[in-house]
Structure formats: C-alpha cells, structure tokens
Amino acid sequence: MAKADIGLIGLGTMGSALALNIAEKGFKVAVWNRTTATTHEFAREAGALAANIVATETLEDLVAAIDGPRAIILMVPAGAPVDQQIAALDPHLDPDDMVIDAGNANFRDTIRRMTELSRPFLGIGVSGGEDGARHGPAIMGGGDPAHWARVEPILIAIAAKFEGSPCANLMGENGAGHFVKAVHNGIEYADMQLIAEVYGIMRDGLSMAAPEIGKRFLQWDEGRLSSYLIETSAAVACAHDEATDGPLLDVIVDAAGQKGTGRWTAIEAQHLGTPIPVIEAAVAARNMSAQRPLRADLAERFGGVDTLDISVETLEAALTCGKILCYAQGFDMLRAAAVAFEWSLKPEVIARNWRAGCIIRSAMLDDMAAAFEAAPETTLMAAPYFADILTETIGALRATVIAANGAGLPVPAMSAALAYFDTMRQARGTANMIQGQRDYFGLHGFVRVDSGAMDQHGPWADD
Template sequence: MARADIGLIGLGTMGSALALNIAEKGFTVAVWNRTTEKTHAFVEEAGDLAANVIATDTLEDLAAALKGPRAIILMVPAGQPVDDQIEALDPYLGPDDMVIDAGNANFRDTMRRMEVLERPFLGIGVSGGEDGARHGPAIMGGGDPDLWARVAPILTAIAASFEGTPCANLMGENGAGHFVKAVHNGIEYADMQLIAEVYGLMRDGLAMEAPQVGEVFEGWNNGRLSSFLIETSAKVALAHDTATDGPLLDVIVDAAGQKGTGRWTAIEAQHLGTPIPVIEAAVAARNMSAQRGLRADLAATFGGVDRIDIPIDILEAALTCGKILCYAQGFDMLRAAARAFDWSLKPEVIARNWRAGCIIRSAMLDDMAEAFEAAPDTTLMAAPYFSDILSETIGALRQTVIAATSAGLPVPAMAAALAYFDTMRQARGTANMIQGQRDYFGLHGFVRMDTGDKDQHGPWADD
C-alpha cells in the first residue's frame, strides 16, 4: 500500500542521516539503496524511528510505496551517478512525479537536467554535514516555486531553525539552490583558511601550544567572531590525544582535503568576472597543503620562519576584517550570478538561511541580512555597519599581514583580503597601463578619461 510521504535513494552518511531526520519529524520515508543489505540494516538500526521508514528492495517497490504525486530525494554522488539514477528510476514514475537532487551537484548540471528532463525536478543544496542532515541542515532550493511548495512542508520541518524560522528557502530559479550552496562552500573554505592562518601565527609566530590557541578561540567565540567554525576550531585545538598524551592537533597531517565545491566557486567567479580572491586563495592553499614532500624539501633549502610580536587582540581584529571581506566577495558573486542567470536571489534571504544548520553560521549573519534589507544592491563593504567595522579593523589586518610576511609566515587568504580591500578603495587604479600595453601589442583600443571616446589608439597605431 502506498503510504510513504517521500522517497530517498542513497543511504550513505548524509542520506541515512537525512532519512532519520525525516522519520523523526513524523513523516513516512521509503528508502532504497543500491545494496539491499544496507537498506534493511538501516531500518533495523533505526530503533523507534523504524515505524516511519519503509525499506524497499527495488526501484519499482520504492515507487509503489509512495503516495502520489511522488517525490524522491537523491542522495548519490554528483555528476554521472545522478543521471544514471534518474534514468533507472524513470520507468517507474508518472509524469507528475518529482525527483529532487539533494547532493553536492554542480549547478550547471542541475540547469541542464531541468531543461532535458520531462518531469518535475528540483535541485537543493543541503549544508551542515552529517550532524546537520540528522538534526537540522540549512536547505537551499532551486527550481519552480510550485514544485518547491509541494515538498516545502517536509523540507522546512527537517531544516534547522533560527528563533523559530526554518532555514529552508527557495533561493531562485533552476540551478540557483546548488549555486548558493557552492558559494556557501567557497565562503566556508575561506573562513576555515583565515582561521587556520591565525592558528599558524599563534603556533609558529608566537610559540603558543594548541591548548592555548583553543582558549583564545573560546574567548573569541563569545564576541563578534561567534560562529560554528570558531567554536569548532576551539574544540579541535583543545582536543587531547591519548596515544601521545598531547594535543590531537599536533598529530593531524597538514594536508587538507576537498570535494570540489570550493573549486567550482572559484571557476564560476572567473566566468562571471567577479573577484573572490580570498576564496581563491583558500582553494590554492588547500592544493599547496597537499604537496607535503615538496614543502619539506623547500623548507630544508630555504630555512624556517621567524617569531613575531603581535597582540592577540590585533589577530582577533584582523580575522574579523578578513571574514567580512570574504563574505562581501561571496555575496557580490551571488549578485553577479543573479544578473547573469536572471535569478531572483535575495541576499537578505540567503543570509538568514545561513544563520543555523550550515557550516558558516555566525553571529554576523543577522547584521548582514539587515544590511542587505536596507540596501539590497550595495556591497557589504559599503553597508554602514560593516564599513564602520572595516574602518576599525583594517589596520589590524594590515599590521598582521606585514608582521607575518616579514617573518616568512604564510597568510595567503589574509594577504588576498588586504590586497582586495586596497584595490577596491582606489578610485584611480593602474589598469590604464594594462590597456596601454594591450593597445600597443594588439591594438585592442582604450577609452579616454578626458573625453570618454572609445576604441582609441596610441601613436604606435600609425607605425
């Protein structure tokens, strides 16, 4: 008998957590996994929630278990596996049955699927990791508003909430949900890298032990930097390793992994022509972290680093400044995408959607939402509240980057943030030289400042 409210395919870490979340909220979920044994093991381990879970052995069984019109969430790896799963599922679905891709899909794949599939399709970004999926993630939808409305009761029920408001919203049309999730992850990369750089300055520049760093982060989490990532960083730095009877952080290999979403953000920023240098620096830093052998060889060749003398409160202000500039770049990219793809993205809605459940949730997001509500088309850097903080903290960021650079301590994301700020506050930049160079060797032309005339050339054009 068809009695399930929604279906879910893919019982990996995220899929299993999401299915339990759905069941816990009182909905009946029918589940299917490529490995039948895993499907039944999942139900057996669901405890009291098993009453709201239906295990199915075939895709036909899954479709038969669902109330119509059906809605099925895919929690499978991004790319070709999604297309393959949709193709395998299609014979068992009717024309009004909906497929929802809730994986880390590239938004361009989502847009393509919406164009070619002859059935309802939604793309939703889910943030918060396993814990978020199980207890309340931030959900970013993309697609037709009527399709979103069909499943919104379930999605808003399982989402995280901030002061009673669900962190689940339709971001915009077609691939907008997955795009917003990608930018979220790009900001996440940058935020994590900025924190890691400050940790490095305390460890290598100030000779602080990991527990001392953890205590600093704990203190910062009670102030303006209050956020999930600062809280997490404090717990990581304070963690004890029983095998060595020392800090766990000291035995973790310094090579960062990535699943590609941050890289996608950097690539799409180039397509959109919008600068996100802090995010790009964070992606590059992860790539450099993987080259441990080369780094060890070069350290032996060129030597180590020097100590620095910089107050902790200066580091706190520098991190605050870098964080604001990072978020400003992310939201500027979202605004550029809205123009390029004709999406109805609302920055204040996105900021509020990130206040709970997701990895980059922080105390600043409420203020960001208010700033965008007051001036939706204004960069965060120019919003009065944040421009005041930048004016207050930019000196600390400059002092930190100078001290780190002088001592040979790497701060690629902080340096990128500072260079971005200095570039963007120059009314007269230096690209006139580049335009002159381009005209000299390629006759690309330039615009005159005094007259506004376009397609002008220098005297070399007559040679």
C-alpha cells in the first residue's frame, strides 16, 4: 500500500473535517486520535473517501504510515495539549520531519516552539469553522518559506477559493500566521457585536420582530454589507422554533461564549500600543453578557429602555461605517505587529486571503486589498474609496449612537467606533492636559509646541 502524503492528529470536529477535505482532494492522509475507537469509527464513516484514509492505532504506526520527509498536522486544543502531543510524537520522528500546529494557538507559543524544537515547524491559522475545514477554509501560515513550500500543494488544494484564487498564504515568519488568525478573530468579535447592537436597536428600540429583522439583514446582504456574518445573522433571525412556535432567536440565552482569541487580540494591542477600541468593546460586551443575574437585578432597579425614532436605512449606514472603522483598526494593528516582530506581513495579501472560507469574508475585502495595494502604509480610513464611504456614513453612525444613548440602549462597539473616529480626526487633542498633569505630580516632562524642546517642566518644578 502506498504511504500517506501527510499525517493528522486529533479527530475532533475540526480535525475530522480537515482530514476529509484532504482525502477528498486526492491526498492520502494517515490519522491518529488519542481514543482508538474514534479513529476507526472515523475511517468507517468516511464512505468513498476511506480509500485515502489510513487509520492508525499508535503514534509509531502513524509515523510509519507517512512518506518521508513527513509532515504531521496537529488538531488538538491550544496550550499545554499541543506541547504534550509534540513531546509524545517527537521521539518517533526523523530530524527532517515537520510538525504543523493548525489549532488556535497563541502566537507567542508558536514562536517559543519554533525556538525550542530542532525540527521544521509551522503554525497555521485555519478559519471557517467546521464547514470551512471540510469544504475550504482560509489558511494563514507562519514559518520558514522552505517549510511552507513542502506542504503548500496540499494546503492550496484544501483551501477556499475566491474566483479561482486560493485563500492560503504564508503570512510571514514564525508566529505570524497565528497572529493574523488572532486579529481575524478580533475583527470577527467586533463585527458580530456591531450586528448584535443593530439587532438590539431594531428589537428594543423599534419593536421589530426577529423575522422582520432577518428580512432586513437579507436585504442588506445584497449591498455593501454583503458578508458571511450578515448572511448568518439573517438565517438566525429568520429561524423558527418548533417548541414555542415562535422565533428561535427569542429563546436563545443572551450570554455569549468565547474561546480567548479575541481577548488575546485586545491584550496584544495594548503591548503594541495600537488602539483597537471596537474590538476591545466587543470583548468587554461578551464579558458583560455572561453576568445575567446581575443584569436582571439592575434592570429591576433602574428600569428598561425607551423606544427611539430612527430609520433602518440609517442603521444600515451606521453599521457600514462601524464595520470599516473596525477593519481599519485590525489592519493598523497588523501593520504595527509587522514592525515590532519583524514580520513581512502584507495587508493586501491578508485581505485577499480573507475573501473566502473564513468567518469575516465580506464584499468589502476586495476593495480593501486594492486600497492596500495602492498604498500599503496608509490606514484604511485615509484610503480614498473608504474615506468617501466614511464621509457618507459617519453622520448615520453619530445619529445612531446619540439615539441609542438617549433611549438607554447599549451600543458599546458603535460608541467606541465613533469615539475612535472623532479622536483620530482631531489635529490637536487633549493629551496636553494629561502631560501637564503628569509633569505636575511626577515631573515627567513635556514637549513644547512652539519650540519642540523636550523634557520641559512647568513652574511647579521650582516649588
């Protein structure tokens, strides 16, 4: 029997889907799972694809089943399980065999593993959920170009395609792939929160029923907001619950889960000194959503919300504006990381890589790629195409935030987007007061506007 082209460890939801995708594209894949019964059940249920799947019972069998030099994908939970799996696998491998971590790893762990291991190692972000893994995800690689080249044919074959172009690229060195995936997820958090806030305004401020909201989302999906998340939101809002004979959305508990990647993005942004307030607001909103008993108590004490007078057309424009500002922050963070970690990140490549397969795929990404290709160092807000849209829609965002605040409706991500825009368009802000305060109580010094002189102090320094 011919040996396998690649190996895969971990047959959970994502691992199983990815293995079937590899097999379907004509590659033979050897698989191993900690529970042997799971491995054999997976192979039995693979149907016509079973001919391209080699089920193995031990790590030694897995390694023996793969043609050398080997490449083995790890699809195990991030963190300690990855280190444990590498330690168990390593004694069976030859020096040129490569390990590929395709989980949601923290990019700093990826950098550490590449430093510690004396073998080829890739860290790749895989976006698109189970359906993407099975039928074509967006793949973001990080590591040595020579190591990427060894598995590139397989990764390109299994990746999503946008008009024939594969959404699988080497983003940059060491942890770059997992970092790009984390920022992708941060943008995902923000985009979802912005949509949820608009849903909340329509539900609580305009008294619209879920199916009616879903129809609006379907209409929006035909225009600038066309994206997987708007499509998903429409499907969720229109879904019917058989048990209550009403909208399914109305019986879903309002506490959002999270796996940590959005939080990592917010933390790393602080390290980089890069403002991403919309993403930070989205992470905070998920944390607040989990505090249901407290929210219920406070609702009794302080009351509910008022209706408001705003059109759904204004909400559509506001959501468009917020979305652009959210993406602008994410790409600015990627640009800062490229400098800080000496990565060769290219924003236009990243934008194109996200056009299909991933959760944040959107009609806007093609225009974003074109904007970055024309001016790679320019923030998205200043790119002519998007600057024109922001000029057109910022009034709608402002009106939405004002109306929502007046009615007592929470719009943390939209508020953060508006505050960010207003802050960034002020040539002279208010940090001069902060610098004066810092000098007053700590003699930290300040820079003078008129002369440019540094380390200056106020008259209090003589006291």
